[in-house]
Amino acid sequence: MKRRLHTTISEEASRIIEKYLAEYGRVNNVIEEALAVFDRYKRGINERSCNLTEIMDEANLVAFNAKTIELVVSGEIEKALCDNELEILIRRQYNKPISEISLSEAIEGVKECLITTRKATKVNLKRDDAGYYLLVTSNLGQNTDLILCEALRRFFELNYSVKVTFEVFPQGYSLFIREKKPKSGILENAGVKATPKL
DSSP states (O other), X not given: OOOOOOOOOOHHHHHHHHHHHHHHSSHHHHHHHHHHHHHHHHTXXXXXXXXXXXXXXXXXXXXXXXXXXXXXHTTOHHHHIIIIIIHHHHHHHHTSOGGGSOHHHHHHHHHHHHXXXXXXXXXXXXXXXXXXXXXXXXXXXXXXXXXXXXXXXXXXXXXXXXXXXXXXXXXXXXXXXEEOOOOOSSOTTOOOOOOOOO
């Protein structure tokens, strides 16, 4: 069903319509295509710059490069997963280098990556004074979950001043990410001695 539209437009909008008129044939075709593109853009689906996580979700792929293949062949699977996939996805997600991504951003990024790449069916994240706690539901199996936990541990400990511990269960795993206390230059067990004035 077609609807008649009576309106006036600016000179700039008219110029844009004229620019695409030869390609689309009629003014209404140009307007309809422009509105469809505008709607996709507003919903966050930008056709020209596809989000890597969307591509990976669509094809259920892991991003590989020559370094990754070399690591997998040499048996360092968790290093391959960590150094390549996690870093690529998180850098792409925030559009900045890992060194500029905060720990909380990285944890949120990992949470999203696990869901998007189908390495988890559900991820719960809690934060308290002790650190970050991730509870992950997975159907990949304990061996794969163990590899992922090692990859996550290595990723966080390599890029942030944290200590990561994990536990693997039959239907998933838990990860505890605790920030290391900054060294103050004073030994914790050192005693303080008062020297009397003479």
